[in-house]
Amino acid sequence: MKQLGLIVNPIAGMGGRVALKGTDGREVLARARRMGAVPESPRRAVEALQRLVRLRAELEIVTYPHEMGEEEARRSGFDPKVIGCIRRGETTAEDTRRAAREMLMLGVDLILFAGGDGTARDIYDAVGDRVTVLGIPAGVKIHSAVYARNPGLAGDLAALYLQGKAAVREAEVMDIDEDAFREGRVTARLYGYLKIPYRRQYVQGLKAGSSPSEQAALQAIARAVIDGMEDDFLYIIGPGTSTRPIMEMLGLQYTLLGVDAVHRRQLVGKDLTERQLLRLLEGRRAKIIITPIGGQGYLFGRGNQQLSPKVIRQVGRENIMVIATKEKINSLRGQPFLVDTGDHEVDRMLSGYVRVLTGYDQWVVYRVTG
Amino acid sequence: MGMDMSSRLRRFHQARWDEPIIYELSTEGERGLLVPEVEEEIEEAVGDGVSKIPECMRRKRPPNPPQLSQPEVLRHYLRLSQETLGADLNIDVGQGTCTMKYSPKVNEELARSAKVTELHPLQDEDTVQGILEIMYKMDLFLREISGLDQFSFQPGGGAQALFAIASIIRAYHQDRGETQRDEIITTIFSHPVNAAAAAVAGFKVITLYPDEDGYPDIQALKAAVSERTAGLMITNPEDTGIFNPRIAEFTWIVHEAGGLCSYDQANANGILGITRAKEAGFDLCFFNLHKTFSSPHGCGGPAVGALGVTRELARYLPRPTVEFDGRKYRLNYDMPHSIGKVRSFYGAVPVVLRAYAWVMSLGAEGLREVAEIAVLNNNYLLKKVREIPGASAPYARGRHRMEQVRYSFEELARETGVGTEDVQRRMFDFGVHYWTSHHPWVVPEPFTLEPTESYSRKELDEYVAILRHVAREAYTDPDKVRNAPYNSVVHKIDHAALDDPSRWAVTWRAYLKKVKGR
Numbered sequence: 016m017k018q019l020g021l022i023v024n025p026i027a028g029m030g031g032r033v034a035l036k037g038t039d040g041r042e043v044l045a046r047a048r049r050m051g052a053v054p055e056s057p058r059r060a061v062e063a064l065q066r067l068v069r070l071r072a073e074l075e076i077v078t079y080p081h082e083m084g085e086e087e088a089r090r091s092g093f094d095p096k097v098i099g100c101i102r103r104g105e106t107t108a109e110d111t112r113r114a115a116r117e118m119l120m121l122g123v124d125l126i127l128f129a130g131g132d133g134t135a136r137d138i139y140d141a142v143g144d145r146v147t148v149l150g151i152p153a154g155v156k157i158h159s160a161v162y163a164r165n166p167g168l169a170g171d172l173a174a175l176y177l178q179g180k181a182a183v184r185e186a187e188v189m190d191i192d193e194d195a196f197r198e199g200r201v202t203a204r205l206y207g208y209l210k211i212p213y214r215r216q217y218v219q220g221l222k223a224g225s226s227p228s229e230q231a232a233l234q235a236i237a238r239a240v241i242d243g244m245e246d247d248f249l250y251i252i253g254p255g256t257s258t259r260p261i262m263e264m265l266g267l268q269y270t271l272l273g274v275d276a277v278h279r280r281q282l283v284g285k286d287l288t289e290r291q292l293l294r295l296l297e298g299r300r301a302k303i304i305i306t307p308i309g310g311q312g313y314l315f316g317r318g319n320q321q322l323s324p325k326v327i328r329q330v331g332r333e334n335i336m337v338i339a340t341k342e343k344i345n346s347l348r349g350q351p352f353l354v355d356t357g358d359h360e361v362d363r364m365l366s367g368y369v370r371v372l373t374g375y376d377q378w379v380v381y382r383v384t385g
Numbered sequence: 386m387g388m389d390m391s392s393r394l395r396r397f398h399q400a401r402w403d404e405p406i407i408y409e410l411s412t413e414g415e416r417g418l419l420v421p422e423v424e425e426e427i428e429e430a431v432g433d434g435v436s437k438i439p440e441c442m443r444r445k446r447p448p449n450p451p452q453l454s455q456p457e458v459l460r461h462y463l464r465l466s467q468e469t470l471g472a473d474l475n476i477d478v479g480q481g482t483c484t485m486k487y488s489p490k491v492n493e494e495l496a497r498s499a500k501v502t503e504l505h506p507l508q509d510e511d512t513v514q515g516i517l518e519i520m521y522k523m524d525l526f527l528r529e530i531s532g533l534d535q536f537s538f539q540p541g542g543g544a545q546a547l548f549a550i551a552s553i554i555r556a557y558h559q560d561r562g563e564t565q566r567d568e569i570i571t572t573i574f575s576h577p578v579n580a581a582a583a584a585v586a587g588f589k590v591i592t593l594y595p596d597e598d599g600y601p602d603i604q605a606l607k608a609a610v611s612e613r614t615a616g617l618m619i620t621n622p623e624d625t626g627i628f629n630p631r632i633a634e635f636t637w638i639v640h641e642a643g644g645l646c647s648y649d650q651a652n653a654n655g656i657l658g659i660t661r662a663k664e665a666g667f668d669l670c671f672f673n674l675h676k677t678f679s680s681p682h683g684c685g686g687p688a689v690g691a692l693g694v695t696r697e698l699a700r701y702l703p704r705p706t707v708e709f710d711g712r713k714y715r716l717n718y719d720m721p722h723s724i725g726k727v728r729s730f731y732g733a734v735p736v737v738l739r740a741y742a743w744v745m746s747l748g749a750e751g752l753r754e755v756a757e758i759a760v761l762n763n764n765y766l767l768k769k770v771r772e773i774p775g776a777s778a779p780y781a782r783g784r785h786r787m788e789q790v791r792y793s794f795e796e797l798a799r800e801t802g803v804g805t806e807d808v809q810r811r812m813f814d815f816g817v818h819y820w821t822s823h824h825p826w827v828v829p830e831p832f833t834l835e836p837t838e839s840y841s842r843k844e845l846d847e848y849v850a851i852l853r854h855v856a857r858e859a860y861t862d863p864d865k866v867r868n869a870p871y872n873s874v875v876h877k878i879d880h881a882a883l884d885d886p887s888r889w890a891v892t893w894r895a896y897l898k899k900v901k902g903r
Contacts, residue, residue: 167863168802227884228824341573341592342825349597368608376589377580379573380605 017125017177018075019067020118020146021095022138024111024130025082027056027154056153057087059166060129063151064091066170074177077123079114082106087129108137115141115148125212127151127173129166132189135159139188139207147183147210149173160186160309161209176212184213185256187309204318205308207272208256232340235375237261240304240338241280249301250277251292251330253319257306257338274321289323296326302334303327312347314383315365316355324358332364337371337381344371344379351382359385393850397816398872400467407461408893411451417458468874470818472681476844478766479818481789481833482576482624484652484676492679492742496735506730510715516734517714520707523691523741530752531650531670532663533693538674538732539703543651544578545727546671546690547618550647551586552724553669553694553701554616557645560722566615566644572601574623574791576649577823583618599780601629603638610642620649621665622656624823624833625779626763626786636666645669645698651690653677654837655760655788658753662693669694678740687733689740703727758838759788762845766790766836769849773856775800779828789835791828794856798830803859803866805830810877811858811869815851 067074068091076095078084081103088095098117101110111134118126119142126146128138131154138148150162151169163169175181190206237260244250252258252275262269262277269275273286276295284295295301303322307314314337315322327335337352354365362385371379388395423434435443453461477485495501504513524536540546551569558566569583572593580590591609596602601623617639622628629635636646648662648670654677662670674680675688682688694702704723705716716731747755764785770776775797778790798804805821809832812819822831836845859866870876882888890896897903 164799165802171867226825231884340825344594345825345827348829349595368605370591370609373592376584378589378591380591380593380609382594382602382605 016073016075017070018077018121018123019173019177020115020121020123020126021060021064021076021078021084021088022111022114022118022126022128022130022134023056023060023079023082023084023087024128024134024137024153025054025056025106027130027134054082056129056151057082059151059153060084060087061091062166063127063129063163063170063173064088064093066167067174068092070174070177077118077121079110083110083114108133111137112141118142119146125149125173125176127169129153131157132159135161135188135209136190136206139209144185144208144210147176147212149176149211158189158311159206161188161211172212172214175214181212181214183210185209186211186213205254205272226342229340229342232342232374233257233260234264235377236338236340236372237264239372239375240336241265244277244280246279247300248278248334249283249295249299251275251287251301251303251322251326252277253303253305253322255306255308257340257343258304261304272318274319287321289321289326292321292323292326293329296329300334301330302336303330304336304338306338307343307347307352309343309346312350312352314352314354316353316357324356324361327356327361327365335365335369337369339371339373339379341373341379344373344381351384354383354385392854393847394854395816397814399470399813399816399874400464401874402464402468404461404464404468406893406896407451407453407458410453410457410461413452415452415454415457417453417455470813470816475817476840476848477818478834478836478840478845478848479812479832480820481791481835482652482820483682484654484673484788484835484837485682485839486654486676486679486837487839488679488681488739489743489746492739493681495742496739501735501738504734510713514714516738517707517716518709519741520731520734520737521709521714523737523744524707526741526744527672527691527693529749530653530657530661531672531693532661533667533670534696535699535702535706536691536693537702537706538689538691538737539726539728539730540671540690540692541728541733542675542686542688543576543649543671543673543690544582546673546692547578547582547647547649548586549690549692549703549724549727550618550669550671551583551588551616552727553698554645554647555586555588556701556722556724557698558615563643565613568611568613569615570606570609570617570619570639570644572619572623573827574599574601574625574627575618575620576624576651579618579620579647579649588615595625595780599625599627600631601635603631603634606635606638610638610644612643614639614642614644616645616647618647618649620651622787622789624789624791625781625828626655626788626790627781627784628655628787632665640666651676652788652835654835655756655763657756658749659756663695668698674736674740679743680736680739687736689733689736691737691740705731707731755838756788759836760785762836762838762840763788763790763834765842766834766845766849769845770834770852773849773853774860775856776852788837789833791822791831791833793828794830794832797856797859801859801863803863805832807866807869808832808852808855808859810873811855811866812851813870813873815854815872817848817851819852 076088076093078088078095079099080097080101083101085095085097099114115138126148128134129151135150151166152162163172185208188206188209190204240261241264254272259269265280267282270286276284305314308317354362356362366383366385368380369383371381373379472485527536540549567589568591569588570591571579583590593602593605621632639646645668648667650670651673653672671690671692674691675682700722701724703726704720705718708715708717767786767790770792775794777793779793794805809819820833822833890899
């Protein structure tokens with residue numbers, strides 16, 4: 016018997032129809048309700064669950080009470096095991112996090128959750144990469160790559176995974192500033208990675224490394240970077256799953272979402288701040304190894320603010336080494352790489368065309384704009 | 386009952402045999418052919434036939450071929466043939482980039498005549514003047530078609546031609562003492578084998594992405610060239626079907642930087658008799674005789690990637706070349722600068738012969754007409770496909786295309802959850818091919834169609850009717866498409882294995898080792 020955890024964020028998606036771009040924050044939610052917003056996520060959760068009904072005999076659903084999953088499960092024809100307690104009609108992000116933590120402790124095979132970017136961040140905060148999860152898209156804006164392309168496909172993919180027919184990959188959880196988003200600016204940064212079931216075509220935009228050939232490309236990139244390492248250079252390794260294989264191949268500890276430094280193949284700094292980086296750079300030549308954010312293309316200024324204009328100037332443009340798989344470049348759909356360091360002069364210096372290492376002795380020449 | 390002419394949909398069902406691998410059919414001691422015992426006086430005269438072979442050349446263990454009777458072998462291969470969708474069986478416009486045109490059977494008759502099949506490559510030149518003449522004249526035709534100065538037919542296909550081209554580029558720079566030139570530039574919509582062949586030849590590869598309109602980005606080229614540039618290896622028109630109008634500027638920029646320029650004309654079907662490699666500034670090119678020049682592909686060969694170069698580079702061609710002194714044709718092995726051999730002997734002679742016959746039957750005007758009809762057919766198809774719900778042709782909006790188009794079902798996928806690979810499997814249910822794209826996909830949910838000059842309007846309409854039907858199905862009954870095929874040989878295949886060397890098994894021995902753990 017497989018166990019499926021189900022979490023519905025009942026307020027996700029309410030802002031969309033009334034053009035409020037998300038429901039983070041109590042006030043906005045109240046405003047959405049006043050404007051006549053109705054919940055989107057319950058309907059979408061049911062749509063996904065209906066694809067799983069045929070597995071009912073071999074599948075137990077574990078969920079939270081009422082609108083957080085129980086009702087949706089029953090409406091889809093399941094008899095779920097209900098855990099936890101909530102205040103009906105007043106659910107919060109903490110409810111989502113608690114539900115995910117409890118499901119993790121129960122050892123469920125997969126957590127299926129309906130929500131948006133905020134829900135994905137709550138799930139990430141609660142369980143990290145300790146259990147496989149999958150999102151049913153129900154939020155207003157979805158920048159995270161942990162969601163299926165539509166609710167029906169979420170159900171299909173969950174079924175495939177529970178039957179052992181889908182692989183697992185890491186997918187980005189993005190943090191979007193909703194206040195800025197309402198003003199028409201998208202400022203996203205990488206928040207973390209969740210483990211999701213993966214079959215191409217079922218999930219949103221290919222972002223983090225996934226297919227075996229892309230994994231092989233990442234290994235080849237790491238090998239090329241390491242083979243090219245010179246003893247008198249300090250190597251500043253930026254965040255992300257693309258740079259991680261370099262550290263793994265060197266057998267070094269790394270900070271997935273932070274900046275580490277390597278000298279003569281030894282770790283000389285971990286999860287460094289701007290100040291620590293500047294200190295390390297004193298009297299030293301250095302290279303920055305950086306990768307763009309998948310699906311967005313930011314090289315500097317999102318999720319790696321430690322690599323400040325000062326640090327970039329110190330290192331010099333010629334010593335910035337951009338790495339990315341062709342899959343990642345393709346996910347940008349022709350949009351150039353972006354830099355937003357907060358210093359126009361540095362942004363200008365970085366603009367133009369850059370060589371991107373995409374494999375061993377393989378490069379792409381790609382445009383960068385400020 | 387025949388097909389429904391109103392919908393143009395066939396009720397096709399492919400033969401399905403679940404045919405085992407031939408080794409699994411093997412029975413110890415079974416024979417297809419019984420070789421007679423050697424008579425005593427023969428054995429006395431020549432010995433056992435083995436001991437004269439030097440010890441070091443003899444196998445330690447006997448070979449292990451499968452053991453079957455003749456009818457078993459015959460059934461096996463006939464069944465396998467029924468499980469394929471060959472070019473003579475379907476309206477083969479779905480294999481874009483492959484130029485699946487009709488290969489007239491009369492040319493096959495010629496290639497199968499004993500005059501060809503009984504030739505031996507080690508025969509004295511005096512006894513093979515006819516076939517040497519054909520090879521020489523085919524060379525002259527291709528000189529005229531490309532504007533370049535000499536061709537070799539030795540490469541056994543496009544990839545090998547490109548490997549030879551990369552080797553020539555390397556030899557050229559080495560001779561000039563410019564060994565620091567170790568970078569080849571290509572574009573993402575060129576055939577990917579340009580990058581692959583250059584890498585195998587030891588070059589670093591730099592790939593350019595298109596600009597917003599889908600044209601190769603000339604600014605990116607300017608940023609890419611340097612004193613390390615060895616050459617440019619590109620396709621034009623690219624896989625999008627878009628012709629690069631600034632191609633002469635591209636070759637100029639690379640020449641200025643000191644590099645050579647190679648034109649991948651594997652598929653020249655849209656430009657025969659219209660544009661030439663020479664005028665576009667190229668130093669090297671190749672034509673796939675099994676594509677544009679109508680010789681069949683033959684399931685991966687034998688094929689010919691006819692490799693052409695300028696006079697300056699002719700000395701690097703694979704040896705031997707076929708020469709003519711006004712009286713006699715001969716094979717020239719005296720080429721000290723040659724990159725050497727890339728294949729045994731002179732290339733796949735029957736392929737050259739078929740291509741020669743095809744060119745002779747069409748003449749110069751006919752070749753141009755081929756290109757014009759291929760382009761017309763393609764633009765007719767483009768208009769029809771664009772009318773299909775969920776389908777689009779990214780880039781160069783409002784413009785015509787050359788001989789093929791890389792389309793996208795992105796909108797279909799977004800609206801229905803049915804992707805191009807689902808459509809592909811469903812197309813097989815109606816007995817036609819449908820190809821997506823090289824990996825990784827640049828165009829989302831891609832499909833690539835190339836109608837060539839061979840198909841009539843009626844046939845193109847039939848293909849479009851099937852495609853339209855599948856797209857509509859995606860909107861009305863997406864599961865039907867997602868769960869396809871129903872009438873084909875195999876169901877869904879796990880593509881991940883194709884990406885995973887630990888799961889490849891291209892020989893029986895590898896299969897036993899990797900899959901069976903023996």
